[in-house]
Amino acid sequence: MSGHxxxxxxxxxxxxxxxxxxxxxxxxxxERIVEHVPEDAEIIKVVGxxxxxxxxxxxxxxxxxxxxxxxxxxxxxxITSKDVIHSFNIHDYVVLLDAVPGRVNTVWFxxxxxxxxxxxxxxxxxxxxxxxxxxxxxxDKGA
Amino acid sequence: MTLELQKPRPIWQIMFSTHHxxxxxxxxxxxxxxxxxxxxxxxxxxxxxxxxxxxxxxxxMTYNRIFTVHGTTLIFLFILPSASAFGNYLVPIMVxxxxxxxxxxxxxxxxxxxxxxxxIWLGFxxxxxxxxxxxxxxxxPGPAADMWIFGLKILGVSSILGSINFVVTIMxxxxxxxxxxxxxxxxxxxxxxxxxxLVAVPTFAAALLMLLTDRLGASGFFNPAMGGDPIAYQHLxxxxxxxxxxxxxxxxxxxxxxxxPRFSRKPIFSHSSGVAAFTLLTIVGFASWAHHMYATGxxxxxxxxxxxxxxxxxxxxxxxxxxxxxTMWGGRIKFATPIMWAVGGIALFFSAGAGGVVNSxxxxxxxxxxxxxxxxxxxxxVMGTIxxxxxxxxxxxxxxxxxxxxxEVLGKVHFILSFVGTVLVFFTQHILGLFGMPRxxxxxxxxxxxxxMNIIISIGAFIIGIGMAIFxxxxxxxxxxGKPADMDDPFGLGGKYYFPYQAKNPSH
Ligand code: HEM
Ligand SMILES: [Cu+2]
Ligand SMILES: [Cu+2]
Numbered sequence: 001m002s003g004h005x006x007x008x009x010x011x012x013x014x015x016x017x018x019x020x021x022x023x024x025x026x027x028x029x030x031e032r033i034v035e036h037v038p039e040d041a042e043i044i045k046v047v048g049x050x051x052x053x054x055x056x057x058x059x060x061x062x063x064x065x066x067x068x069x070x071x072x073x074x075x076x077x078x079i080t081s082k083d084v085i086h087s088f089n090i091h092d093y094v095v096l097l098d099a100v101p102g103r104v105n106t107v108w109f110x111x112x113x114x115x116x117x118x119x120x121x122x123x124x125x126x127x128x129x130x131x132x133x134x135x136x137x138x139x140d141k142g143a
Numbered sequence: 144m145t146l147e148l149q150k151p152r153p154i155w156q157i158m159f160s161t162h163h164x165x166x167x168x169x170x171x172x173x174x175x176x177x178x179x180x181x182x183x184x185x186x187x188x189x190x191x192x193x194x195x196x197x198x199x200x201x202x203x204m205t206y207n208r209i210f211t212v213h214g215t216t217l218i219f220l221f222i223l224p225s226a227s228a229f230g231n232y233l234v235p236i237m238v239x240x241x242x243x244x245x246x247x248x249x250x251x252x253x254x255x256x257x258x259x260x261x262x263i264w265l266g267f268x269x270x271x272x273x274x275x276x277x278x279x280x281x282x283x284p285g286p287a288a289d290m291w292i293f294g295l296k297i298l299g300v301s302s303i304l305g306s307i308n309f310v311v312t313i314m315x316x317x318x319x320x321x322x323x324x325x326x327x328x329x330x331x332x333x334x335x336x337x338x339x340x341l342v343a344v345p346t347f348a349a350a351l352l353m354l355l356t357d358r359l360g361a362s363g364f365f366n367p368a369m370g371g372d373p374i375a376y377q378h379l380x381x382x383x384x385x386x387x388x389x390x391x392x393x394x395x396x397x398x399x400x401x402x403x404p405r406f407s408r409k410p411i412f413s414h415s416s417g418v419a420a421f422t423l424l425t426i427v428g429f430a431s432w433a434h435h436m437y438a439t440g441x442x443x444x445x446x447x448x449x450x451x452x453x454x455x456x457x458x459x460x461x462x463x464x465x466x467x468x469x470t471m472w473g474g475r476i477k478f479a480t481p482i483m484w485a486v487g488g489i490a491l492f493f494s495a496g497a498g499g500v501v502n503s504x505x506x507x508x509x510x511x512x513x514x515x516x517x518x519x520x521x522x523x524x525v526m527g528t529i530x531x532x533x534x535x536x537x538x539x540x541x542x543x544x545x546x547x548x549x550x551e552v553l554g555k556v557h558f559i560l561s562f563v564g565t566v567l568v569f570f571t572q573h574i575l576g577l578f579g580m581p582r583x584x585x586x587x588x589x590x591x592x593x594x595x596m597n598i599i600i601s602i603g604a605f606i607i608g609i610g611m612a613i614f615x616x617x618x619x620x621x622x623x624x625g626k627p628a629d630m631d632d633p634f635g636l637g638g639k640y641y642f643p644y645q646a647k648n649p650s651h
């Protein structure tokens with residue numbers, strides 16, 4: 001059992017540990033940057049309930065299932081739920097955060113492309129979870 | 144009815160026995176039966192997802208119930224009992240004792256499984272294998288949900304009893320001439336996974352009770368309408384179930400530690416590295432549970448802590464992989480069915496681990512979380528690593544239990560179909576997740592990439608299904624009609640390599 005050299009294993013473990021340190025440091029740094037919310041972000045209140053999304057803009061306008069935003073602006077979502085846990089997801093913009101009853105979770109984004117994008121629920125929430133979908137509509141008001 | 148074993152006996156003699164090999168056999172047959180049942184449910188799901196629109200399953204409630212019972216069955220009624228099966232056979236032999244420390248308790252732990260399985264299958268709950276509140280409290284229909292809770296409760300007690308038995312057998316009944324450090328690695332696997340069970344599982348047992356009283360309206364632990372917090376459940380749940388993934392994987396790694404040296408006809412590269420890796424995982428495995436909860440709104444600091452805890456557990460798994468490869472290196476390898484499964488298992492273990500690192504890196508998890516990526520990730524472990532290791536060991540063990548050989552050709556065909564199928568299904572699911580498809584959905588919009596990938600996945604699933612049908616035929620046919628095995632050296636490895644089985648065990 002003994003008698004053979006063990007250094008290849010130590011080298012290998014060293015390489016693995018170094019890679020993991022790199023991944024961890026990079027992840028920490030990127031997350032720190034993307035979580036920094038710009039000062040001028042407009043607030044959009046998002047409420048999940050079985051099985052629709054409703055949105056309320058800062059000026060009080062409400063939307064159901066559709067969300068209109070302007071290209072280039074920053075938005076901060078304040079997400080909660082009326083019943084069970086849902087997960088608010090705009091996959092194309094890597095927006096993903098749970099809608100938890102009794103809590104308000106926040107995440108921000110800034111749309112860069114004009115067009116329509118899918119909004120969906122990513123946490124199992126019952127019967128119509130599969131179709132708890134909506135549309136993000138990004139418009140260019142400046143043009 | 145008699146069972147074709149080394150000496151045929153009526154089945155009731157086995158059922159009422161407390162001898163460790165008999166209890167092991169009961170565990171083995173039960174777990175394999177549940178494997179086929181749970182697998183059949185997966186095929187129903189894949190027919191439904193083959194393309195958008197209704198295919199087979201008429202409504203989403205039925206679909207949701209099927210994937211819930213699929214996951215619950217394969218984790219709790221296949222993987223855990225199959226590990227106990229081989230532990231019962233081998234741990235007493237490996238520590239050179241006549242039986243498990245508490246034979247009656249051992250039989251009791253086994254006999255809790257069938258009623259629990261019945262509760263889960265007769266109820267057919269819909270709230271997924273993790274039963275998150277508030278859905279599970281205010282929305283999931285009873286009595287299915289309550290039956291699931293009782294079923295899991297029973298299984299939790301059963302695995303705690305089983306683990307106490309393993310720990311005591313190893314620590315107290317081990318032959319005094321055998322130092323702990325020289326004990327075979329498979330016995331180490333049972334020692335460490337049992338210790339994890341004893342620390343981790345009671346937490347979930349408590350959470351289940353809280354869930355039940357919440358459902359009855361008597362308490363509001365997890366219900367914000369009554370001042371509770373649903374996130375608390377997730378912490379309790381994952382405090383049990385992240386370590387639980389190591390409870391599941393460690394025995395499978397232990398099987399590979401039996402298979403590789405025998406079929407490479409070479410001792411294990413480093414016994415002490417294996418012991419170190421098991422021990423490390425046992426401790427560090429408790430530092431990562433909330434990596435399942437990045438998207439629940441945790442603070443940056445919390446996320447960082449659990450990311451570091453998760454990454455810290457990776458080197459231990461990497462050490463096993465190295466040990467396996469180094470054991471094979473320069474060996475005279477005999478490519479019989481068991482080692483093929485083990486080699487396939489390492490390849491998939493490695494891929495799965497790489498995907499796990501991606502999940503742990505916080506910003507990337509917001510792309511993968513609760514998408515098909517995660518489904519692909521953990522199936523590469525539960526199927527690609529754990530099932531592969533277990534099935535390889537079932538083949539390895541077959542002559543010992545039945546006195547006959549399985550069909551080597553069918554065993555290899557089974558392996559090839561399973562490997563190809565597993566790669567098709569679970570690698571594709573990773574990519575599908577990157578394209579944003581959420582998990583646990585009954586139907587999906589006709590996004591072209593999603594449709595194409597779902598077709599590939601369903602085809603892959605049926606390839607696995609064919610392989611499993613061949614497995615079933617091989618098991619049944621060979622145990623009755625297979626050619627008698629050379630019990631001193633069934634695989635023709637040169638006798639001294641077939642260790643535990645020629646050890647004459649004082650039988651009843
Ligand atoms: C050793 C065997 C392993 C098993 C059996 C396993 C199993 C699982 C399971 C069952 C889930 C999903 C649970 C669910 O959401 O339903 C999961 C998710 C996860 N696994 Fe693993 N895993 C293993 C190893 C690893 C490793 C080595 C890492 C990291 C390096 C890792 C990182 C993760 C992360 C971060 C998630 C959460 C993903 C998400 O939900 O976004 N896993 N794993
Ligand atoms: Cu949902
Ligand atoms: Cu985990």
